[in-house]
Amino acid sequence: MTFKTQYQARRCSAADALRHVQDGDTIVVPTGVGEPPALLTALSEQRTRFKGVEVSQILPVRRFGYFDPATVQHVRHTAYFFGSASRAGGQEGWVDYRASYFSEMPQLIERGLMPADVVFTLASPMDEHGYFALSLGPDYTMAAISKARAVVLEVNPHVPFAFGQCHIHVSQVAALVEDETPITEVGLPTIGPVQQTIGKYVADMIDDGATLQIGYGGIPDAVVMQLTDKRDLGVHTEMIGDGIMTLVESGAVTNRRKNHLPGRIIATFGLGSRKLYDFMHRNPGLEMHPVDFTNDPYLAGQNDNLISINGSMQVDLFGQCGSESQGFKPYSGTGGQSDFVRAANRSRGGKSFIVLPSTAKDDTISRIAPVLSPGTHVSTSKNDVNYVVTEHGVAQLRGKTAKERARALIGIAHPRFRDELTEAARKMKLL
Numbered sequence: 001m002t003f004k005t006q007y008q009a010r011r012c013s014a015a016d017a018l019r020h021v022q023d024g025d026t027i028v029v030p031t032g033v034g035e036p037p038a039l040l041t042a043l044s045e046q047r048t049r050f051k052g053v054e055v056s057q058i059l060p061v062r063r064f065g066y067f068d069p070a071t072v073q074h075v076r077h078t079a080y081f082f083g084s085a086s087r088a089g090g091q092e093g094w095v096d097y098r099a100s101y102f103s104e105m106p107q108l109i110e111r112g113l114m115p116a117d118v119v120f121t122l123a124s125p126m127d128e129h130g131y132f133a134l135s136l137g138p139d140y141t142m143a144a145i146s147k148a149r150a151v152v153l154e155v156n157p158h159v160p161f162a163f164g165q166c167h168i169h170v171s172q173v174a175a176l177v178e179d180e181t182p183i184t185e186v187g188l189p190t191i192g193p194v195q196q197t198i199g200k201y202v203a204d205m206i207d208d209g210a211t212l213q214i215g216y217g218g219i220p221d222a223v224v225m226q227l228t229d230k231r232d233l234g235v236h237t238e239m240i241g242d243g244i245m246t247l248v249e250s251g252a253v254t255n256r257r258k259n260h261l262p263g264r265i266i267a268t269f270g271l272g273s274r275k276l277y278d279f280m281h282r283n284p285g286l287e288m289h290p291v292d293f294t295n296d297p298y299l300a301g302q303n304d305n306l307i308s309i310n311g312s313m314q315v316d317l318f319g320q321c322g323s324e325s326q327g328f329k330p331y332s333g334t335g336g337q338s339d340f341v342r343a344a345n346r347s348r349g350g351k352s353f354i355v356l357p358s359t360a361k362d363d364t365i366s367r368i369a370p371v372l373s374p375g376t377h378v379s380t381s382k383n384d385v386n387y388v389v390t391e392h393g394v395a396q397l398r399g400k401t402a403k404e405r406a407r408a409l410i411g412i413a414h415p416r417f418r419d420e421l422t423e424a425a426r427k428m429k430l431l
Contacts, residue, residue, distance in 0.1 A: 003130035003170055010176045014042035017175040020150035023050055026078070026115035028144035029057040030122070030137030031269040033186065036154030038179040039120045040064045047075040056098065056114070058139065058333070059083040061184050069094040080105065080140070081333030090330040099377075102238065102336035103295035106143030116144035122183070123153040123168070124161040130170045135162035135280055135288050136183070137269040142166065142290045150174035158183045160280040164266075164287030185273050188242055189218035191225070194357050197391040199223040202309060202353050205387075205394075206230065209257040211303040211347075213237040213340045214244060215310035216271065219355040223309055227252055234258035236303050238294055238336040240267040240286070245279050255285065260302040268294040295339040301346030308340035308352040312379070313360075315388055316372045317406040317425055319397045321354050321380040328375025341384045345398075351386060358390040358414040366417035368409050370424035388412065406430040 029035050044065025056078045063085040066075040078096045079086050089095030108114040121141055123132040134141055145151050152175045199222030211234035214220045224243035228250040235244055235253055247253040255263050268291045270280055312323040324332045344350035356367050388395045395408035406425045410418055425431040
């Protein structure tokens with residue numbers, strides 16, 4: 001049987017593909033824009049015929065019909081990381097959350113600790129050898145494919161065919177759905193004066209030849225925009241976005257001086273514009289890999305001079321970083337922040353940066369706090385954090401005593417709150 005014959009035998013409508021879903025199943029969906037809109041729309045429209053089905057995903061970008069508190073007994077979203085579509089449900093309690101380091105999710109799936117009965121994913125058109133590329137999010141999805149009872153692809157001509165460990169053969173597929181909906185585009189975050197100032201502090205500490213991991217957010221992108229005059233930067237990251245593409249176009253990123261996987265950008269999911277998705281298509285300088293490859297601290301840390309840049313919401317005087325919740329209310333998730341902080345710590349010459357504005361709510365709340373707000377989820381521990389950067393400066397915490405950490409962090413807090421923080425530190429016997 002030829003590959004084309006196999007393809008046609010598996011081709012069906014999105015509604016018909018739902019026959020592969022059984023009551024009680026967990027459907028695994030890739031990160032972000034790797035989600036398949038036709039399949040998830042069909043699931044939403046028919047959700048009341050199912051019972052106990054979960055859809056598990058990092059960072060959903062569209063609010064499909066199954067994001068509905070009235071029908072969670074039929075189809076329920078379970079978040080690996082909250083996004084705009086799932087955040088309200090998480091805070092209200094009808095969307096559940098599975099906590100994990102991003103790098104360990106494939107292992108948890110393979111060991112049966114995180115369920116994966118069916119996979120729904122966007123895929124590129126099939127090549128002449130019978131392979132599809134899951135270029136927008138091989139992440140944990142490749143592990144789920146190896147575990148799932150059924151894999152359903154939504155084949156879309158707008159999905160790039162990327163290189164790396166992100167391919168699936170037609171013989172592994174239970175059903176194929178065709179759709180031509182344009183891939184969701186995600187614009188760059190807003191960058192203001194505070195973000196630019198923080199970005200400059202970080203950019204000034206990045207040397208030519210460094211390898212970058214860039215998280216999502218206004219401040220990481222502000223760093224990227226100030227790196228265009230650097231030379232021979234490399235990229236080993238979890239997310240590739242338009243900022244990294246801009247550095248390639250400016251000549252700042254060449255990957256020539258990477259000592260681990262030189263000559264190639266390494267990432268596990270894409271999130272950006274149509275131009276980015278075109279950039280990913282058959283680009284020999286880019287590889288998309290599962291997250292246990294990209295985010296493993298040992299593997300990523302083999303890059304000398306690895307630079308990790310990630311945002312946070314609150315840092316306490318010990319250096320604990322609360323990057324995923326507002327008190328006990330979930331906001332995002334663990335993701336890969338700790339993975340890359342640890343990777344940078346392992347790296348020869350590596351530096352990790354936790355970046356955040358010094359205040360919130362129109363300068364009424366200090367993000368540098370004596371202790372994290374009650375219930376806050378600790379994303380990066382005090383033992384791992386290296387540099388903390390606000391618009392008021394840089395605090396290096398590795399190797400410092402508790403008292404030295406408190407002084408350094410108070411020094412980069414907003415001046416309005418420094419006396420208050422100093423008094424709190426005294427009461428905590430830190431000063």
